[in-house]
Amino acid sequence: MTGRPMTAGFTAGGLPSAWRQSLPQIIALAAVLLADWLIFPDFFQVRLQDGRLFGSIVDVFNRGAPVAILSIGMTLVIATRGIDLSVGAVMAIAGAVAATLINGGHGMAIAVLAALAVGIACGLWNGLLVAVLDIQPIVATLILMVAGRGIAQLITEGQIVTFVDPSLIAVANGSFLGIPMPVVITLAMLAITVLLFRTTALGLFIEAIGINRLSSTYAGVNTRIVLAIAYAWCGLTASVAGIIAAANIKGADANNAGLWLELDAILAVVIGGTSLFGGRFRLLLSFIGAIIIQAMNTGILLSGFKPEFNLIVKAAVIIVILIMQSDAPALLHGRYRRWRDSPAPGRETPERQAGGGAA
């Protein structure tokens, strides 16, 4: 069942079954969590301490927050048939802005709002390059990926800017109703994004542009504005993740904040079943994808394997998940059945014979 292509829900004639489409991701998450539990029997144990939940499973969500938040914005961009390589660098810029402002004596609100605004501005820059100047997204966002670290370093003047402001630190270390703040922020971002893109027509426009930009333009969709919004929102999510990352280490590290996280975010989106060729997107499944990645990281850490294994195991698991989602199992099965059932020549054989006979 899991090997069916994603369109199975449609071709069966019924309504698209959200559940059936989510099955590969849910099974993968369950399998990774099960493996974690087998390796570390206390994995699901949760305890309340100082009004905050602790435990390995809580840790998965807490540590997975930055990638999960990035994957939300990345989903939108990938759905437009784009990609945003700059989110890691934008994280560094946002962290640098927040840390510098808070140390400059500005309040928490100013520091956070300024960081978010800078994130949106970065996203709009990417959007401008992609939507108006028609630069390929991978090249357009590569520019900010490279330049962004430089900008962050200029802001921090090459230092790691540490801060002690308790309200900013609470963004990573605080909790709400016992739930760690990063998890709360992630769920809030997810909810806001679903609300903004799914209860308006933006989600439909994004999918339409990702599938066929020309047709969408001819149907009157304002493709440039929609693209700019998708990239701007992606920049916003990057700045949120950047503030959390900075708060977590109580400092802004322009060189290492968010390093390579764009790749994890892209991976989370792909595991979540959104095609890199654009089109249909599922925000919740990208979130699950991010959690799968973090659950693997945590599991390998807990298992006591050398960290080197981490990357290799991760790669293997990802390949399995992607094969599960793809048409490959169905195709292989079909080919096997054809091979088994009929050794008779295919449709083109007579043509080949005619062509060959004439030679």
Place this chain on the structure above:
Amino acid sequence: MTSTEPLLAIRGLCKNFPGVKALDQVDFTLQAGEVHALLGENGAGKSTLIKVLTGIHGRNTGSISLDGVEITARDVAEAQRLGIGTVYQEVNLLPNLSVAENLYLGRQPKRFGFVDTRTMRRRAEALLRPYGLEIDCDALLGDYSVAVQQLIAIARAIDLSARVLILDEPTASLDRHEVDMLFATLRRLRAQGVGIIFVTHFLDQVYAIADRITVLRNGKRVGERAVADLPRLDLVQMMLGKELSAVEGSRKHRLALDAEPRISYRGYGRKRLVQPFDLDIRPGEVIGIAGLLGSGRTETAKLLFGIERADCGRVSAGNADLRLTGPRDAIARGFGFCPEDRKTEGIVGELSVRENIILALQARRGWLKPLSGREMREIADRFVARLDIRTSDIEKPIQFLSGGNQQKALLARWLAMDPQILILDEPTRGIDVGAHAEIIRLIEDLCQHGMSLVVISSELDEIVSYSDRIIVLVDRQHVGMLQGEEISTAAIIRHIAADGKAQAAQ
């Protein structure tokens, strides 16, 4: 006809694609030292014939012989080795390599195992001199104009021992002077005994250069004639498959000239696309656009809808000038546009029939005012019923529908907006007979309710039957406007054939 053995002889060639007979018992002969024009409308089988000849497609039955020897090329490279060279409209060389490298790609002169650049350049210069090209062979191919690139491609093909040279629409993007340059080369090669197959849509050029003409239609050979024995009028009739005596449609063509135009174009055009034209679109009329393939029909539609921006002229409604800088402007004025290429410009394949139908309406409402699920389903259901769109479910991705049903869903997309002016580019191409008739009925029904329609079609009978006025296009120019009693297939054919030179007299 000469009695000599033909250079290239094709006998009884058949090629089937699933569900289509692309070539049906086609014969074709090419003599050494002649330019043979291969003509036909879209879907006639010209490109299939060339692809079979050059080994891109296999064939089902039939034989191809070169100099009396049967050949079967398995790919383009083998065809080239056998002596059949092909030059396409989009030059299939490498723009990022130098001219010399392109000419000697895969057979570079070597010295001590290294490419001998100096010899290569010297040979390249010598090779190009007879073509009148005194150019820097070290410069990148991409730095030269398409015309020069084409000559270089021809030089390469001939140098690779081509005795048969196939030119597939070589002149489509050339200006007059460049065409002359190309023709001078073709005449020289013809004198050397090369057999040239020339595919084009420009009838003037056929009469300027070709010795013989073979016309294909619907995968069959209509006939082969010497150019001298074939007046233009007869040629156009062969291509379009119409007899001048054909009985015309029974519909009364209305003269709606008294009504105020909804929208007026004056001196509207764009360089290299469509020559400036005037056009008034009035309520309740059907304007047909007729012309051969490549005459600027689709380009006209795209100008009207704002997809292509005009570089001259103006457009106005009532007394006010309009800005028409993109589809959104046109849609805001009540336009709708069903493009010829449904797949790449019309449908959004993976979206459902429902989403495809409401897309334009939703785009006009803006993203902040989404249609509710109920409203969307209601609209989709209404049009599925009204236009009889055959789909098991409105949630089915539109790409799984047949061509006719996709076309109806696109019509529904615009009808849901209640447009004033609907532009239909080849609305009946590639769809089954049933849907065909329904769409024609719909066109007539819509204009009865006051909608203005602009319809492009290669089906002359069709366009004659429903149009109130017909614009005839030749070579990207509006050459005629037929209205009322003047409308007939014969008149259209006469206008198309009349273009150009003295042939008009015939």
